[in-house]
């Protein structure tokens with residue numbers, strides 16, 4: 001079998017959710033700096049999302065606007081448009097946490113400037129001539145997004161089920177932000193992969209871009225955690241390492257190392273389809289009860 005356009009795995013269920021952006025907003029006045037009480041390491045590990053996602057998800061939208069002309073399937077185009085709408089709101093919602101961190105003495109600008117450079121310049125359009133090179137770079141980025149979305153779905157499924165955070169009294173507004181976002185990630189988890197399979201589907205490209213996405217995410221994440229711990233004005237000695245991550249994974253306040261490792265061969269399996277991960281039913285149920293999503297729905301109805 002040729003490596004290109006290999007067998008396309010099918011979704012495990014026939015269900016399909018029409019994707020729509022929920023224009024949520026959050027007020028952060030009541031959220032403490034360490035919103036997982038007494039656990040700056042867990043707090044800051046999850047806070048890295050606010051550093052990576054604004055630029056990262058803006059970049060998704062930028063790349064996907066360029067891929068639209070390559071889509072030959074109306075249903076997929078509709079899904080991609082829904083995905084673009086959701087990711088644009090996600091990016092903005094995480095961006096809006098940053099002023100709150102600044103007010104609490106934790107200015108993330110030195111780190112976000114690097115992340116912006118990474119997505120806008122390194123993974124940007126580059127000055128490629130129209131034709132093969134430009135198409136190659138676009139397909140490479142579409143495959144990268146599919147790999148990253150494997151992890152956003154993984155994290156979305158994790159946060160929806162992370163009951164230990166509730167037991168420890170984690171801030172409800174932050175939990176709602178993460179769970180609303182996580183639920184939409186689970187809801188649209190198949191779009192990036194289906195799009196990649198539709199426009200390219202090369203297994204070699206899937207494996208290569210997974211390796212790049214995974215190493216880059218691990219690199220950026222651990223740098224982000226160190227940045228937060230070192231600059232947190234309330235910490236005398238802000239340090240943390242893999243052991244801290246591992247232990248919290250065992251306790252259920254962060255994803256477990258074992259679950260993360262097990263997710264790797266799943267993405268690399270030729271039988272993989274994102275619909276095998278997480279539960280659409282659970283995601284939709286959360287979105288039907290999320291305070292932010294309900295407020296957005298009420299505001300939308302009020303505006304009509």
Ligand SMILES: [Fe+2]
Pocket residue numbers: 057086087090091152181185
């Ligand atoms: Fe997102």
Ligand SMILES: [Fe+2]
Pocket residue numbers: 087149152184185188
């Ligand atoms: Fe996503």
